[in-house]
Amino acid sequence: MITSMRDSRLKWGIIFLFVLWLFYGLSAYYVVQKPFSVPQLVALLENPSAWLTLDFAWSSVGRSLLDVGTAVLINLAAWGIGATILSYVKLKMDGLETAVFGTGLGFGVLGLWIFLLGLIGGFTSAIFWATMAVALALTLWQIFKKGTRINADDADFLLNLCALCVLCG
Secondary structure, eight states: OHHHHHHHHHHHHHHHHHHHHHHHHHHHHHHHHOSSOHHHHHHHHHOGGGGTTOOOOHHHHHHHHHHHHHHHHHHHHHHHHHHHHHHTSOBOOOHHHHHHHHHHHHHHHHHHHHHHHHHHTOOOHHHHHHHHHHHHHHHHHHHHOOOOOOOOBOHHHHHHHHHHHHHHO
C-alpha cells in the first residue's frame, strides 16, 4: 500500500514537473517571439470589430499551406525511417504503437543525421531534399509492403532505443 502511494506521488510529481517545464518553455518562446505588441492588443480590445476588417492575401494562404505540407512531409519521413528500423526489431506491437514509437525513433534518427551533416559542413538544400526523398521512399515501402517481422516480447530494448534517439535528437 505504501509503495503504491509512493509510486503515485512520484508519478504525479514527474507530471507536475513536466507541465511546469512545458509552461516555462512556451512562455519563454512567447516572450522572445512577441506575436502581439501591447499597443496592438489594447487597440484590438478597444475596437473588437477591427478583427473583422483584417484582410488576407491568397499568397499568404498558399505559404501557410506549403508550411503545413512541409510539416506533413517531415512527419511522414520520420515515420518511414522509424517504421523501417522497427521492422528489423522483433517486437509485437499494434499499429498505434508502431506509429508512435516509429515516429519518435525516426525523428531521433533524422535529427542526428542532420546534426552530423551540419557538423561536417555538408548540410545543403540538395542533400536535405535527397534525405527527404530517401525517407519518403522508406515511407512508401512501409505503406505498401505486405508482411511485418515484429513479433517478439522484448519491449525494453525498443523503449531504450526510442528514448535514446528521442533524447539525442
